[in-house]
Amino acid sequence: MIRKMLRLAVWGTASRKREIIETLHDFGVLHLDLQSAVPQHSVTETDSLRMLRGKLLGMLEILHWDDWGALSEESIRKTKERLSLPLDQLTEEIDKSLDQFRERLAGYAKRKETLQDLYGRIKNSREMLRSFRSFIKDPAQADRNISLWWIDKTEASKVMTSLEDSLKSEREGSCSYSHVTHAFGDNQLLLCVCVPHALQPLAERTLRGNGGIRWRAPVECDEKDTIDILHCIDTMFLSIPDEIKKINEDLAGTALEWGPKLASMFILIDEELEENVVAQRSNPTEEYFLLEGWIPADVFADASAFLKERFGASIFLHWRYPTSDEWQDVPTALSNPSGTRPYQLFISLLRPPTYNTFDPTSFIAFFFPFFAGCMVGDIGYALLIFVISSFLWVKGSTPVKKDVGKILFGVAAWSFLWGIAYGEFFGDIGHRLFHMEPLWVERSHAVLPVMAFSVSLGAAHVLIGLFIGFVRGLREKNNHLRNEKGGNILILLAIFALLASLKAPFSTVLFPSGIVLLLLGLILLVAGGGIGGLIEGLGSIGNILSYVRIAAIGLSSAILAMVASKFVDILGLSILGILIAFLIHVLNFILAIAGSGLHSARLHYVEFMGKFYDGNGKYYAPFARRRRTLWKKQ
Amino acid sequence: MEKAIIAIAAALAVGLPALATAYAQAKIGSAGAGTVAEKPETAGTMIILEAIPETMVILGFVVAIMLILQFA
Numbered sequence: 201m202i203r204k205m206l207r208l209a210v211w212g213t214a215s216r217k218r219e220i221i222e223t224l225h226d227f228g229v230l231h232l233d234l235q236s237a238v239p240q241h242s243v244t245e246t247d248s249l250r251m252l253r254g255k256l257l258g259m260l261e262i263l264h265w266d267d268w269g270a271l272s273e274e275s276i277r278k279t280k281e282r283l284s285l286p287l288d289q290l291t292e293e294i295d296k297s298l299d300q301f302r303e304r305l306a307g308y309a310k311r312k313e314t315l316q317d318l319y320g321r322i323k324n325s326r327e328m329l330r331s332f333r334s335f336i337k338d339p340a341q342a343d344r345n346i347s348l349w350w351i352d353k354t355e356a357s358k359v360m361t362s363l364e365d366s367l368k369s370e371r372e373g374s375c376s377y378s379h380v381t382h383a384f385g386d387n388q389l390l391l392c393v394c395v396p397h398a399l400q401p402l403a404e405r406t407l408r409g410n411g412g413i414r415w416r417a418p419v420e421c422d423e424k425d426t427i428d429i430l431h432c433i434d435t436m437f438l439s440i441p442d443e444i445k446k447i448n449e450d451l452a453g454t455a456l457e458w459g460p461k462l463a464s465m466f467i468l469i470d471e472e473l474e475e476n477v478v479a480q481r482s483n484p485t486e487e488y489f490l491l492e493g494w495i496p497a498d499v500f501a502d503a504s505a506f507l508k509e510r511f512g513a514s515i516f517l518h519w520r521y522p523t524s525d526e527w528q529d530v531p532t533a534l535s536n537p538s539g540t541r542p543y544q545l546f547i548s549l550l551r552p553p554t555y556n557t558f559d560p561t562s563f564i565a566f567f568f569p570f571f572a573g574c575m576v577g578d579i580g581y582a583l584l585i586f587v588i589s590s591f592l593w594v595k596g597s598t599p600v601k602k603d604v605g606k607i608l609f610g611v612a613a614w615s616f617l618w619g620i621a622y623g624e625f626f627g628d629i630g631h632r633l634f635h636m637e638p639l640w641v642e643r644s645h646a647v648l649p650v651m652a653f654s655v656s657l658g659a660a661h662v663l664i665g666l667f668i669g670f671v672r673g674l675r676e677k678n679n680h681l682r683n684e685k686g687g688n689i690l691i692l693l694a695i696f697a698l699l700a701s702l703k704a705p706f707s708t709v710l711f712p713s714g715i716v717l718l719l720l721g722l723i724l725l726v727a728g729g730g731i732g733g734l735i736e737g738l739g740s741i742g743n744i745l746s747y748v749r750i751a752a753i754g755l756s757s758a759i760l761a762m763v764a765s766k767f768v769d770i771l772g773l774s775i776l777g778i779l780i781a782f783l784i785h786v787l788n789f790i791l792a793i794a795g796s797g798l799h800s801a802r803l804h805y806v807e808f809m810g811k812f813y814d815g816n817g818k819y820y821a822p823f824a825r826r827r828r829t830l831w832k833k834q
Numbered sequence: 835m836e837k838a839i840i841a842i843a844a845a846l847a848v849g850l851p852a853l854a855t856a857y858a859q860a861k862i863g864s865a866g867a868g869t870v871a872e873k874p875e876t877a878g879t880m881i882i883l884e885a886i887p888e889t890m891v892i893l894g895f896v897v898a899i900m901l902i903l904q905f906a
Contacts, residue, residue: 546878548878549877549878549879549881550878550879551875647899647903648903651896745893746889748892748893748896749888749889749892751896752892752895752896752899753892755899756895798881798885799885799888801881801882801885802881802882802885802886802888805878805882806882806886
């Protein structure tokens, strides 16, 4: 149901403004209406707080600190106690400290980035030299000069001939040089040349003259000798990861030590910022200020007593009920008993209902598991769903997971009951092993009765939806809504009466009654929605027929489960037969959960809620300190 | 021969809507994924929209069952 709200105006003396705002923040029940209020003061303070908050968040990002869940209220409280300076001094101090801290962090980050870049280059060089490693380290090449050259692949033979000729001419026919090549890509060739020291200048000139480009090691390993380069690259290849690891460890240590402190500071600054914004928009004068908003009627007495006791004559509260003109602006707060509260999840996926309309949570809490259970309809699957629901209910890490567990528990209970009605335990295994018989019908054989039952369920469900819409029309004095929904109800009742008159013994009464209802319904429909109203009437019939999916999905699930058992019949009690049957059951189970949930939800959203739901409300969002698990999302 | 024709009719009754449903869901799914990425609060609406075309194949399935039960 939707909680009753009150319009509350809080007048307070300017001298105690911050204190009153802080108390309201702590109390966390007033949904502030700041739209009409205009900021009165300079926004410099707010801007500096925003900047500080941004810096703190940036710092946490650099530290990769994300452990908001472990942040205790105690540590936030302790940080608050330490930060007892006036706001402007506090902002300045924190800002200064943050700048120093950021410089330190930036140094770490820069060093890490440099090392990562160097490691990439060293790795590439090492990869390039891999093919020449044995050649370079060959003892026969000792006391000779080794150099590496990039040359064009198409020019390779020409370059080699030219080099050989020039070296031979220098030594008068005898040339003691050796070389190795390795191709990189389609066009490039890396040439490793080994010549006596005396011939190195000549070899270099010749190679440059033929378009060769000297290969260079990364600048950190730019040694004279190629063997030294190789050694340097090997050493750095091993040492850089250690250095990066050490930086990471340092950063992790810093994050562990400073993360919670910075996060606490972030939370405090954020809260301060919120209060600051509220204070600015509180229509202040020199003597008093005014805050307006909405408060649930059921907490007003407590809040009022608390504020009066704490602030006495420094505060004045004025409240009233919202007028019908204001309903569009009143925030919607839902309140349901603990048994049906998890089903508010379905409403949370939509925009909330407008204030003073209807909250369908209690209907969803009954019909959703009922329909889903009717589709699953298997004792074996029900037990599996029960296990999953218990796990989520007990071990769920978030309220949403716990709610899903509770919803699945309802589905499991109804699946179990429908399983008894259909006599199914993992398809026909129950019948084969335990001679289980259906309490009502075997749905794989009696298809038509189950379909007729589904459509009847649909008729009841849609009629309830139309009735709620009709009541809403009456309450809101909305003639269009009232006539349209009323006309729809009469037409559906007329159709049922006419259908019943075909077989019922008292058809002489039912038939004329049906005709009268039909005419009345058509008049109301046209009065309510014109020609569009007639289309709406046809839509309602389509909506009812749509409930046949309950039978169709249930039937496909039952047949798939029987197919699994057939494999054991065909292949015998072999490993293969059992494995295939098991896999089909797993598939069927997943389809059963997903299909039943999705279609049951759809029947509610489209067929049922489409008849009355008005999702034009806005959520009740009180001015409160947010839970720490939500900070990450800010 | 008559049974074969009924079987083909039933297969068409469920097969053609299945193709249409698949086509519609593919289009809605890709558009829905984009929308949810931009506005996560539309997830509920997108789930509903994604499930709407399934009515076609479910009604096709019902027609196929009726054909088989009535005529086979």
